[in-house]
Amino acid sequence: MYQDQDQHILQGLKAGYKERIAGENALYLQYNYFINEGCRKYNLVYDDSFSAYSDALISAIHNIISNNFDGRSSFKTYLFQIFSNKCIDLVRKNTTNKQSVHQNNVIPELVGQLSDGARNVIEKLIDEQKRAAIKAKLETIGEKCKEILLLFEDGLTDRDIAEELSYNTAAVAKTTRLRCLDKLRGSMSDLIKTI
Numbered sequence: 001m002y003q004d005q006d007q008h009i010l011q012g013l014k015a016g017y018k019e020r021i022a023g024e025n026a027l028y029l030q031y032n033y034f035i036n037e038g039c040r041k042y043n044l045v046y047d048d049s050f051s052a053y054s055d056a057l058i059s060a061i062h063n064i065i066s067n068n069f070d071g072r073s074s075f076k077t078y079l080f081q082i083f084s085n086k087c088i089d090l091v092r093k094n095t096t097n098k099q100s101v102h103q104n105n106v107i108p109e110l111v112g113q114l115s116d117g118a119r120n121v122i123e124k125l126i127d128e129q130k131r132a133a134i135k136a137k138l139e140t141i142g143e144k145c146k147e148i149l150l151l152f153e154d155g156l157t158d159r160d161i162a163e164e165l166s167y168n169t170a171a172v173a174k175t176t177r178l179r180c181l182d183k184l185r186g187s188m189s190d191l192i193k194t195i
Contacts, residue, residue, distance in 0.1 A: 005026070005030060006074070006075040006076070008023075008026075009023045009026050009027050009030070009075075010023075010064060010069075010075065011023075012026070013027070013061060013064050013065060014064065014065060021168065024057075024061060025168075025169075027057060027060075027061070028057060028171065031053075031076065031079055031080075032053065034049075034053050034056075034079075034080060034083050035049045035050050035053045036049070037049075038052055038053065038083065038087045041087070042087040042088070042090070042091055043091075044087060044090060044091070047178060048090050048094075049087065050174070050175075050178070051086075051090070051175065051178045051179075051182075052083055052086035052087045052089075052090055053083055053086075054171070054175035054178075055086045056079060056082040056083035056085075056086050057079070059082050059086075060075075060078065060079050060082055133188075134188070137184060137187045137188055138150075138184065140187055141180060141183045141184050141187060142180075142183075144165075144176075144180075145176075145179075145180035145183055145184070146180075147165065148161055148165065148173070148176055148177050148180055149177065149180050149181065149184065151164060151165075152177055157170070158170040158171075158173045158174040158177065159173070161173040161177065
């Protein structure tokens with residue numbers, strides 16, 4: 001049954017715009033249980049597993065459209081392998097980030113030794129510096145990313161953002177938002193090391 005559905009989806013992805021969109025949606029729905037599998041098998045939080053699944057779908061769709069999927073394995077196996085690799089990349093990334101958290105950080109120790117008044121002034125200066133740096137970094141990640149992150153910060157849901165910015169679905173908006181957040185985090189990593 002899945003092979004027939006897969007063939008129908010694969011043909012739709014290579015067809016015109018409407019068929020492609022329908023194929024993408026069908027593909028997303030058919031294998032979205034991979035998300036829970038990523039949470040269980042790789043011990044990822046739902047958002048990370050969702051992000052890995054979305055990235056895997058995008059890669060698989062790109063490979064199908066560019067005729068890089070040769071069909072030597074079932075499409076499900078092919079997609080799961082891409083998804084699995086994306087999950088492993090996230091696990092590695094999370095592990096690396098956790099190790100950097102355990103490095104010694106002298107500034108909080110020194111601030112803790114100050115009097116209450118001096119500590120409040122220093123903490124306020126650090127907060128202002130962080131806010132200014134975040135604002136500057138928002139300018140570097142692109143207008144679309146800046147817009148979607150600011151809308152989310154204002155309390156809009158992914159569904160609201162999808163409607164506001166004309167995305168196909170809330171899932172697409174969420175994937176875009178998570179990518180933008182990763183992009184911002186990546187550009188903030190140098191700042192976090194210095195503060």
